[in-house]
Amino acid sequence: MRVLCLLAVVLLISKDHKCFGISHPKPACRYPPSQWCRSLEIAIECKVQKQCMELSAIKPNQTVPPVALTLYYESLCPDCRAFITQQLFPTWTMLQDIMSLTLVPYGNAKEVLSANGPFSCQHGEPECRGNMIEACIIHLTGTSLAFQIIYCMESASNVLNAAEPCLQMYAPSMSWATVDACVTGRLGYELMHGYAVMTRALNPAHTHVPWVTFDGEYTEDNEARAMSSLFHLVCELYKGVKPPACTGAPVRLSTSGCLKE
Structure with missing residues (x-):
């Protein structure tokens, strides 16, 4: 907090x-x-x-529901990385008492049956691995701690190379082997399949990423405002005492x- x-x-x-x-x-x-x-x-x-x-x-008054923000993104998308590092993480750092956050690292990926794996990603196999790493970190550490690790990764020049040192920095009690076992095992696939289902269920269907919903709803106006001044938007959407x-x-x-x- x-x-x-x-x-x-x-x-x-x-x-x-x-x-x-x-x-x-x-x-x-x-x-x-x-x-x-x-x-x-x-x-x-x-x-x-x-x-x-x-x-x-x-x-703030805990009886007033927080602003529920869900980000649909992919790990190597430049615009997603910019939104996470320049808008979402600073806003969450200041306003996490009045907002809840859900991260969905899937984006424009597709479930496929091929020799290269069960998923196809817009920025290739490295992005599929990045998505999977972040999905496993979210599952293993919880959203609050995971977001700090993911911010560390997305801020780095190389997202994948930063994964292990970022995990060691923010979650030193968790071994990289635990995350890697999730990524390469059945659990990682199940997590990504769940995110695929969530992404396909969007209404309206997403046309790009980052795709942001507030309290489960998407509007072009809210997205435009979120991209330029998310902090002020969250403050405005919160119904309790500011x-x-x-x-x-x-x-x-x-x-x-x-x-x-």
């Missing part, structure tokens, strides 16, 4: 100074920053209960600043 990342930054920079009136968590804290506010017990152990309470106060990131409202976790020692 974006607010937890903010909390982590605030706490980590205060390691050597008394910043914002809080002290750095004890090294004995066993939990990563993403879990600090998961429960009261964890917050107490990591000495961030006050900050977690403050952050909870600025979260978070500070949308309104530009200032958010202060405390007022004491960094005290000179």
Whole structure:
């Protein structure tokens, strides 16, 4: 969550100074920053209960459904890569509290029966492998962590070569062998077949990628706006109280600043 990342930054920079009136968590804290506010017990152990309470106060109303964005794309499509790196990932980083994300790495691929494999991709066999790698990563790690890995891959000059180091960076506990077994095994095929079914079921049928739907619906207007300013579109589509990131409202976790020692 974006607010937890903010909390982590605030706490980590205060390691050597008394910043914002809080002290750095004890090294004995066993939990990563993403879990600090998961429960009261964890917050107490990591000495961030006050900050977690403050952050909870600025979260959007959880009873209002998030904006459901689904991206149909393919791993080596230049326009898909640009949308992921320049629009979707920055927007998701700031607004993931009010949006849900579904990634469908299939795009203009086709299911075929040939000696080269069960799928044919617009940018050749490397793209089919890239799609499969990303599908397996999504399945094995969950969308939130997978999107960070996929962003890392799509930002690189060579998507396929970046897959293993990006996995090691964001999911060090998962071995590349596990992902490769998915890609080369039955599971990878089943995941891609599921994405093929999802893509074929689009109404209207997709004519290009990236293809973006909001709450299950596609409109040319929303797509055009998403390609130019996705952040503002998500803020507009959210029906609840707008978070500070949308309104530009200032958010202060405390007022004491960094005290000179």
